[in-house]
Amino acid sequence: MPKDGGIGASTKRREDVRFLTGSGHYTDDINLHGQAYVHFLRSEVAHGELKGVDTSAAEAMDGVVRIFTGADFEGIGGLPCGWQITDRFGEVMQEPAHPVLAQGKVRHVGDPIAAVVAESPEAARDAAEAIVVDIKELPAVIDMKEAVANSDIKVHDDLTSNLCYDWGFVEENRDAVDEAIKNAHHVTTLELKNQRLVANPMEPRVAVGEYSAGTGDYTLYTTSQNPHVIRLLMGAFVLGIPEHKLRVVAPDVGGGFGSKIFHYAEEAFCTFAAKAVRRPVKWTASRSEAFISDAQGRDHVTKIELALDKDGHFLALRTDTYANMGAYLSTFAPSVPTWLHGTLMAGNYKTPLIYVNVKAVFTNTVPVDAYRGAGRPEATFQLERVIDKAAREMGIDPIALRRKNFVTEFPYATPVAVEYDTGDYEATMAKLEEIADLKGFEKRRAASAEKGMLRGLGVNCYIEACGIAPSNLVGQLGARAGLYESATVRVNATGGLVVMTGSHSHGQGHETSFAQVISDMIGVDADMVEIVHGDTSKVPMGMGTYGSRSIAVGGSAMVRATEKIIAKAKKIAAHLMEASDSDIELKDGQFTVAGTDKSVAWGDVTLAAYVPHNYPLEDIEPGLEETAFYDPANFTYPAGAYSCEVEVDPDTGKVTIASFAAADDFGNIVNPMIVDGQVHGGIGQGIGQALLENTVYDENGQLLTGSYMDYAMPRADDLPSFSVDHSCQTPCTHNPLGVKGCGEAGAIGSPPAVVNAVVDALQRAGHTNVTHIDMPLSPSRVWAAMNS
Amino acid sequence: MTEVKMTVNGKAVSGTVEGRTLLSQFLREDLEMTGTHIGCDTSQCGACVVHVDGQAVKSCAMFAAEADGAEVTTIEGMANADGSLSTLQQAFQDHHGLQCGFCTPGMVMSAAALLAENPKPSEAEIRHYLEGNICRCTGYHNIVKAIQAASGQDVAIAAE
Numbered sequence: 024m025p026k027d028g029g030i031g032a033s034t035k036r037r038e039d040v041r042f043l044t045g046s047g048h049y050t051d052d053i054n055l056h057g058q059a060y061v062h063f064l065r066s067e068v069a070h071g072e073l074k075g076v077d078t079s080a081a082e083a084m085d086g087v088v089r090i091f092t093g094a095d096f097e098g099i100g101g102l103p104c105g106w107q108i109t110d111r112f113g114e115v116m117q118e119p120a121h122p123v124l125a126q127g128k129v130r131h132v133g134d135p136i137a138a139v140v141a142e143s144p145e146a147a148r149d150a151a152e153a154i155v156v157d158i159k160e161l162p163a164v165i166d167m168k169e170a171v172a173n174s175d176i177k178v179h180d181d182l183t184s185n186l187c188y189d190w191g192f193v194e195e196n197r198d199a200v201d202e203a204i205k206n207a208h209h210v211t212t213l214e215l216k217n218q219r220l221v222a223n224p225m226e227p228r229v230a231v232g233e234y235s236a237g238t239g240d241y242t243l244y245t246t247s248q249n250p251h252v253i254r255l256l257m258g259a260f261v262l263g264i265p266e267h268k269l270r271v272v273a274p275d276v277g278g279g280f281g282s283k284i285f286h287y288a289e290e291a292f293c294t295f296a297a298k299a300v301r302r303p304v305k306w307t308a309s310r311s312e313a314f315i316s317d318a319q320g321r322d323h324v325t326k327i328e329l330a331l332d333k334d335g336h337f338l339a340l341r342t343d344t345y346a347n348m349g350a351y352l353s354t355f356a357p358s359v360p361t362w363l364h365g366t367l368m369a370g371n372y373k374t375p376l377i378y379v380n381v382k383a384v385f386t387n388t389v390p391v392d393a394y395r396g397a398g399r400p401e402a403t404f405q406l407e408r409v410i411d412k413a414a415r416e417m418g419i420d421p422i423a424l425r426r427k428n429f430v431t432e433f434p435y436a437t438p439v440a441v442e443y444d445t446g447d448y449e450a451t452m453a454k455l456e457e458i459a460d461l462k463g464f465e466k467r468r469a470a471s472a473e474k475g476m477l478r479g480l481g482v483n484c485y486i487e488a489c490g491i492a493p494s495n496l497v498g499q500l501g502a503r504a505g506l507y508e509s510a511t512v513r514v515n516a517t518g519g520l521v522v523m524t525g526s527h528s529h530g531q532g533h534e535t536s537f538a539q540v541i542s543d544m545i546g547v548d549a550d551m552v553e554i555v556h557g558d559t560s561k562v563p564m565g566m567g568t569y570g571s572r573s574i575a576v577g578g579s580a581m582v583r584a585t586e587k588i589i590a591k592a593k594k595i596a597a598h599l600m601e602a603s604d605s606d607i608e609l610k611d612g613q614f615t616v617a618g619t620d621k622s623v624a625w626g627d628v629t630l631a632a633y634v635p636h637n638y639p640l641e642d643i644e645p646g647l648e649e650t651a652f653y654d655p656a657n658f659t660y661p662a663g664a665y666s667c668e669v670e671v672d673p674d675t676g677k678v679t680i681a682s683f684a685a686a687d688d689f690g691n692i693v694n695p696m697i698v699d700g701q702v703h704g705g706i707g708q709g710i711g712q713a714l715l716e717n718t719v720y721d722e723n724g725q726l727l728t729g730s731y732m733d734y735a736m737p738r739a740d741d742l743p744s745f746s747v748d749h750s751c752q753t754p755c756t757h758n759p760l761g762v763k764g765c766g767e768a769g770a771i772g773s774p775p776a777v778v779n780a781v782v783d784a785l786q787r788a789g790h791t792n793v794t795h796i797d798m799p800l801s802p803s804r805v806w807a808a809m810n811s
Numbered sequence: 812m813t814e815v816k817m818t819v820n821g822k823a824v825s826g827t828v829e830g831r832t833l834l835s836q837f838l839r840e841d842l843e844m845t846g847t848h849i850g851c852d853t854s855q856c857g858a859c860v861v862h863v864d865g866q867a868v869k870s871c872a873m874f875a876a877e878a879d880g881a882e883v884t885t886i887e888g889m890a891n892a893d894g895s896l897s898t899l900q901q902a903f904q905d906h907h908g909l910q911c912g913f914c915t916p917g918m919v920m921s922a923a924a925l926l927a928e929n930p931k932p933s934e935a936e937i938r939h940y941l942e943g944n945i946c947r948c949t950g951y952h953n954i955v956k957a958i959q960a961a962s963g964q965d966v967a968i969a970a971e
């Protein structure tokens with residue numbers, strides 16, 4: 024258990040002091056000497072042919088430095104896609120070009136057409152308004168099914184259709200699944216939507232490009248979750264800048280939730296333009312611009328069928344999903360509805376036969392990519408909704424039905440190609456029953472009824488695959504990157520440690536929790552450990568933070584590097600104490616010789632490493648610095664059980680969350696306070712999806728929810744306080760810390776709990792025809808369901 | 812262009828601004844006080860909240876010229892005189908009331924205004940008061956706890 028700020032302690036976050044005093048250092052706080060400002064002129068139509076862009080009047084305006092259009096980027100690479108999917112016929116996906124500035128056509132509202140670089144943001148904006156764009160508006164295709172059926176409107180003229188790929192998984196199971204469903208005692212079918220969301224980290228994106236003519240070096244400051252990935256993608260594929268001439272810095276970043284993983288046009292533009300105009304070039308997104316230029320999330324339309332035997336055992340599962348890619352392929356978009364979704368369709372259950380079909384579709388909308396959970400919320404939502412519906416149809420208690428089908432033996436190989444190493448789904452369900460006081464529901468329901476409110480209870484489980492991912496495996500699945508992580512641990516002469524990690528913290532508190540791990544391993548105060556991240560010139564390599572991978576992959580790399588440090592330090596200690604290496608023990612910052620009272624302090628050994636007067640120079644080099652790359656052996660599988668109680672107002676359809684509880688198994692935990700916070704935030708976003716948030720395009724592709732006036736973000740008075748618990752812990756078996764990751768669980772596990780609860784409330788009130796309502800469960804939708 | 816003078820965190824400052832310059836811009840760009848954040852362009856997120864003559868205001872919804880002669884307090888002026896965290900700031904750290912820190916300046920400024928008005932707010936009152944401040948990271952749970960704790964109400968402490 025917790026000791027002195029080591030692993031398991033709820034250590035206060037060191038980063039908080041700067042954030043609480045206004046001394047954080049976010050990208051928009053960076054202003055470079057002589058910088059110019061960019062304003063992007065963006066398409067106002069969803070689909071159109073660009074006949075001409077006349078910049079002459081704008082160029083003559085005061086303060087304009089230079090105006091760029093698509094023509095300036097001819098011959099320069101487009102934005103690359105990092106994952107290639109092979110479809111169920113063995114063909115690779117259709118992959119359109121994605122220019123930095125539009126060439127020939129615009130394909131969504133917000134597609135950048137031109138960029139003005141000027142002396143001030145105001146001058147840039149004024150000049151952008153003076154650019155004359157000759158555009159022939161074309162009919163837009165917004166609905167996915169129509170995009171596939173109606174090939175008259177093509178988002179990309181050079182592709183054969185709007186279908187990016189038609190993926191089947193596991194293709195060999197297709198017929199067997201069909202057969203099992205045909206012959207089953209009972210089949211429950213559900214059609215549902217997982218609506219499109221906008222990630223909305225509170226800090227809008229910013230990019231500042233800088234070029235040094237003297238050295239030919241470029242620097243990009245950007246709001247990114249993975250600066251090294253941006254360096255690689257932008258350097259190698261877009262601008263042709265070798266990595267040693269390109270530095271990417273992501274300083275304090277104000278939230279990401281996936282939307283800051285991807286390489287965006289604005290980053291490439293600012294870097295390119297900095298050289299072209301020989302001045303630093305800065306772009307700061309407005310919130311309205313974020314709504315039409317940040318990659319969006321989810322947007323699946325699904326039909327799911329679950330086959331059961333007469334006792335309620337799951338026999339087979341078949342899903343058909345249309346997944347929206349938007350107008351272009353964002354960096355990791357193709358992987359989200361496939362490998363991050365199909366592989367999770369077994370959930371926490373022993374379903375022997377599963378077949379997942381996904382059609383990814385191009386439409387004239389903003390590109391879609393990973394958003395907190397990425398594919399796993401979509402899988403969990405459909406599975407946990409169909410189970411609830413099946414329970415009702417078969418007259419089985421929904422918790423009992425889940426229990427009956429739980430995976431209980433580990434490791435467990437699912438029929439969808441992953442192997443769960445550990446878990447205890449019964450334990451998290453039992454814990455949930457306790458913390459949510461599920462036994463007391465009936466009493467609370469009666470109390471709500473007294474007030475005229477319809478109370479409902481929703482329960483569900485979830486599992487997710489985190490700690491992405493074994494490089495050789497993802498390589499076979501189409502990833503164009505490795506997914507290891509690296510860390511360098513540098514020990515200074517006086518004993519302090521600097522850990523340079525490829526993980527990036529944008530709210531997760533790594534500066535605190537990573538230091539706890541190192542301090543535990545060596546037995547020094549956490550204050551002696553500094554965590555450095557977010558700068559490619561300081562950290563050797565990194566794949567960044569997403570998919571709840573930081574502690575599981577980045578943390579493991581850091582542990583491996585520290586183990587190397589300890590091994591070398593023991594050799595030095597052995598020399599100092601004239602003992603054998605194998606007899607040296609390290610505890611609480613002291614090296615001792617087993618079975619003797621000899622000891623030497625950590626600081627004496629580190630000093631000897633840098634002042635090697637009495638040192639085994641013939642055997643080992645001076646200095647104490649080690650690097651490790653850690654490539655995980657498997658994903659990790661956090662899992663849990665969630666419950667939600669709602670009150671529905673029968674007169675208005677308004678849903679109030681009366682209580683929400685989460686019992687999670689994250690394996691071992693480094694800082695429980697931070698883990699609680701991650702779960703709270705995820706639940707907040709999940710309830711936001713269930714009740715409030717929606718991204719709506721009209722039939723012409725105009726975004727109707729493009730600001731906080733129309734896009735309903737969850738606010739403090741939309742949410743209750745939550746009851747969260749992570750005392751059920753089955754440690755991960757294949758990483759050194761036994762950790763699984765906790766960043767996405769809340770967002771994955773909570774939407775089905777809310778929807779299950781609302782359907783339950785309506786069913787109990789006699790609306791037995793209401794078996795599903797699509798999210799968000801706004802008052803009007805709930806009212807309509809009650810009155811249908 | 813007009814000349815404005817005001818007191819920011821107890822210090823007299825002045826500058827020349829355009830009519831359209833927002834108070835938030837004046838603070839961030841002219842005074843280089845970047846603790847006040849900009850999270851939206853429709854005055855709805857609250858990342859930019861400061862105090863003007865003791866009232867919480869969204870500094871993106873006020874022209875710098877309108878604050879001429881005013882007493883302005885920003886997040887940079889909230890710590891104790893010796894630089895240590897104030898009771899409210901300390902409660903945010905103790906209760907993990909922030910993650911990415913981007914909404915935090917506005918949250919702290921709004922919370923301070925709430926406590927000045929209502930020294931012992933209930934959970935519901937806190938949630939209602941924070942309606943104009945969006946946080947995407949915390950689900951508000953620990954922000955509410957931090958504010959309750961700062962007001963001297965009994966809340967189990969999150970950090971050790």
Ligand code: FES
Pocket residue numbers: 848849850851852853854855856857858859860869870871872
């Ligand atoms: S920036 Fe002022 S309310 Fe959003």
Ligand code: FES
Pocket residue numbers: 225277278530908909910911912913914915945946947948949
């Ligand atoms: S802490 Fe990130 S938005 Fe509130």
